[in-house]
Amino acid sequence: MEAADLAQLLTPEGMALLDRTPAVSDGGEIVRVVSRLRSEGHDPGLVAAVLTQAKLRQRALSKFGPFAARMLFTEAGLEQATRLQVAAQHAGRFAAAGLTRVADLGCGIGGDAMAMAALDLDVTAVDRDEVTAAVATHNLSPWDHARVELGDAAAFDLSRVDGVWMDPARRTSGHTNTKRLTDPDEWSPSLDTVFAAATTTPTGVKLGPGVDRDLIPDTAEAQWTSVDREVVELALWFGPLARPGVRRAATVIGPHGVAELTGAADAPDEAVGPIGEYLYEPDGAVIRARLIGDLARSIDGRMLSEGIAYITSDRAVTTPFAQGFRVLDTMPLDVKKLAARLAADGIGTVEIKKRGVDVDPAQFRKRLRLRGRGRVTLVLTRLEGRHTAILCERLADVAG
Structure with missing residues (x-):
């Protein structure tokens, strides 16, 4: 989605049209929706933008549940967004640590910031991409204590907040067809910038679950999270956001709810023994x-x-x-x-x-x-x- 498409979509006509267009995924259903909207005389560009959002909302149900029905997305933003149930765990860390003013640096479409705002945290969400920041602004509009700023996460003044959440961009810029970046120096912000912030400010960091373990600082609590048996992220926690005596954590989310296994370090394996029942x-x-x-x-x-x-x-x-x-x-x-x-x-x-x-x-x-x-x-x-x-x-x- 480009800026012109978003501008057209954010008009009263565009939002009204989107709100009465159902989430779609089936090819035949898409054709019928397009035909109906065009027969009503709507601009073809607006129809395309509405249809794109309707398809993204359908895909977003697995991450955001019923909240997806009022949100806006970019394709890349949805792919990289934190699942809402995981974002709730992140937000809970800041609330439990008594940190009330939080910056979400590299906020994307605003999934983590939404969860923080829902816990009454004062949230400043920052993204360097104009379209993504506009989408996040829409998604955070229900909360008057959440705001979005267009800017470089690395340049944010950390003295403005009590704590920081960072999700370094690990893909090339753009809204579709992005490519994964493997070099931490190419992430935005770079991993060095992230870790430097963590030395002065309580910080949480979202990384891919397969990140090189040698990159994990000894001062961090490393928490791997799975949802329905799929490992979705590695979060690093610094300062008061890290729990005393915990350096390794496995958080498992599923039909049972949330369960966690923690340790002070990597656990030694048990000895090998004969196969049991x-x-x-x-x-x-x-x-x-x-x-x-x-x-x-x-x-x-x-x-x-x-x-x-x-x-x-x-x-x-x-x-x-x-x-x-x-x-x-x-x-x-x-x-x-x-x-x-x-x-x-x-x-x-x-x-x-x-x-x-x-x-x-x-x-x-x-x-x-x-x-x-x-x-x-x-x-x-x-x-x-x-x-x-x-x-x-x-x-x-x-x-x-």
């Missing part, structure tokens, strides 16, 4: 935070194999930090023998998981030539130094 796959946030050993100890477990993130135990445990499976059998990882076994058992549906083996699950599934009504989970991994297939059933399925 149950197998557990740690959540990705737990793996990224290197708290697998602490999880294993909490469920009386042991590592299945050296350097592989599977835990085995002799008891069934329900935990938000791992998916659990009951072990049915183990076999050598031989596709012909596996195919014969699954055919004999009437297995027609297979979930394939792998760690420590070089296998393409899609191609492997084709070679199994599955037939039947039964289902099973195949865990392809190393066991006692050998490539092994573990036949399992999910504990959730067993319980159901």
Whole structure:
């Protein structure tokens, strides 16, 4: 979306038209909406801008829920925006630390700033892109204690606030078809600028979950967050925003709510032991935070194999930090023998998981030539130094 498109959209006619245009995703539905709007005599450029927002609102439901129905987006801004349930966790940090004036530097479309404003924090949101700042202004309009400024995050006067939230731009500038930047010096603001701010001001920083761990300062609390089993970010917390004695945290958000595993440092793994009756796959946030050993100890477990993130135990445990499976059998990882076994058992549906083996699950599934009504989970991994297939059933399925 360019500035001219946004200006047209932000007119009374444009907003009224957008508000009565439903969120769309289906191709046929899009054609019908376009035909109806053009038949009503609306400008083709305005119709295109409205339709783009309607499609983005549909996509935004997974991140913003019902709030998406009144928000504006750019394609790149939506892709990079923090999910609202995660942004609420960020805002809660500032509120718990007693920081009432917060700057959201590199605010994007304003997702984090919205969550802060909802907790009655005084928010100054800053972005260097004119269109993005205008979109954020619209999204923050319900709160009179939130404002948007057009400017360079690196030049912001930190003395104006009690705390800072930074989300360095890690993609090239633009509103669509941006490319990822891998060099922290090319981020905006650069990682050096971010860490310099953290030495003087309570600071939270959003980074990609796969960032090089060597870049994490010893003074920061590093918190990896997953939503519905997908690891979505790494947040670094400095000063009073970091919790005493916590340097590693795995926050897991799902149907169970919010659960957290924390540690003072990377946790040593448990020793490797024989496979038990149950197998557990740690959540990705737990793996990224290197708290697998602490999880294993909490469920009386042991590592299945050296350097592989599977835990085995002799008891069934329900935990938000791992998916659990009951072990049915183990076999050598031989596709012909596996195919014969699954055919004999009437297995027609297979979930394939792998760690420590070089296998393409899609191609492997084709070679199994599955037939039947039964289902099973195949865990392809190393066991006692050998490539092994573990036949399992999910504990959730067993319980159901």
